[in-house]
Amino acid sequence: MTDQDYPDPRYLISAQELSDRLGSVTLLDLRPAEDFALGLIEGSRHLDLYGVSLNDSSEAPLNAFLAIFRTLFGARGVTPDTPVVVYDHESGERAARAVWLLAVLGHPDVRILDGGTQAWTESGRALVRLTQAPAPADPAKAPPTPPPFKANLNPDLLATRFDVHRAIGDADTVIVDVRRESEYRGTEKRARRAGTIPGAVHVFWRDHLDETGAFRRPDEIRQLYAANGVTPDKTVIPVCQGGYRSANTFLALKSLGYPRVRNYVSSWGEWGNRDDSSIVIPASGK
Numbered sequence: 001m002t003d004q005d006y007p008d009p010r011y012l013i014s015a016q017e018l019s020d021r022l023g024s025v026t027l028l029d030l031r032p033a034e035d036f037a038l039g040l041i042e043g044s045r046h047l048d049l050y051g052v053s054l055n056d057s058s059e060a061p062l063n064a065f066l067a068i069f070r071t072l073f074g075a076r077g078v079t080p081d082t083p084v085v086v087y088d089h090e091s092g093e094r095a096a097r098a099v100w101l102l103a104v105l106g107h108p109d110v111r112i113l114d115g116g117t118q119a120w121t122e123s124g125r126a127l128v129r130l131t132q133a134p135a136p137a138d139p140a141k142a143p144p145t146p147p148p149f150k151a152n153l154n155p156d157l158l159a160t161r162f163d164v165h166r167a168i169g170d171a172d173t174v175i176v177d178v179r180r181e182s183e184y185r186g187t188e189k190r191a192r193r194a195g196t197i198p199g200a201v202h203v204f205w206r207d208h209l210d211e212t213g214a215f216r217r218p219d220e221i222r223q224l225y226a227a228n229g230v231t232p233d234k235t236v237i238p239v240c241q242g243g244y245r246s247a248n249t250f251l252a253l254k255s256l257g258y259p260r261v262r263n264y265v266s267s268w269g270e271w272g273n274r275d276d277s278s279i280v281i282p283a284s285g286k
Helices: 015-021 033-038 059-075 093-104 116-122 161-167 218-226 245-255 267-271
Strands: 026-029 084-087 110-113 173-177 235-239
Touching: 015 116, 059 093, 084 093, 084 116, 093 110, 093 245, 110 116, 161 173, 161 235, 161 267, 218 245, 235 245, 235 267
Parallel strands: 026 084, 084 110, 173 235
Antiparallel strands: none
């Protein structure tokens, strides 16, 4: 899929466009370290954010959580002045979460490589092997650690548990549970409590990806979500277990031009472990 196929392609970039822009973007590889070591897009910097999660979206923990990511992104040389492209082995949940986090932190131009390294190599482009740079002879001459990434926070792209509580029963908001159906229906338990948020519709996050792991055609994605009542006139809050899979849904909808999409940062890792959360067990069948 090319960027021009999307009404608002700001969060997606094709292998062709990335190839044309190599050297003018900051490249972040979000795959596990062992995959990065075996082959990367030339010029990439490795950053594995998997496991850095939040289980309390109240103000103080949330601010501390975002501060961690400012430091991690800054340490990889991310600045607001240079476009950032993030990739995974596909249009995956790891890369999607990093793109969403940078958007929340206010980066003006951050994108996911649609189809990831699979799309890169299938287009005839090569991955290169990691080479180890020599350590400075004098530790005092080692380059300084870059400062934390700083931009203007964009909280409208993020939802907390308080936003989700207010969204229940709100006709202008739709909560989308993007987890596996077994998680949604409570037969697979990954928190102290199982089930879903009252009123949430279920659209599995991988349903908007094709068999190669790239985003489907825009008309197919639009039809998928509209058929489940997820339309651009509503505020949309995607939910998963820890904000990874739901970040992928965030990118799919934002790239279609949906104006109000707010990824639930803590998702079921918070909601399903609290006693004050409203939870239902959906009936079988959609």
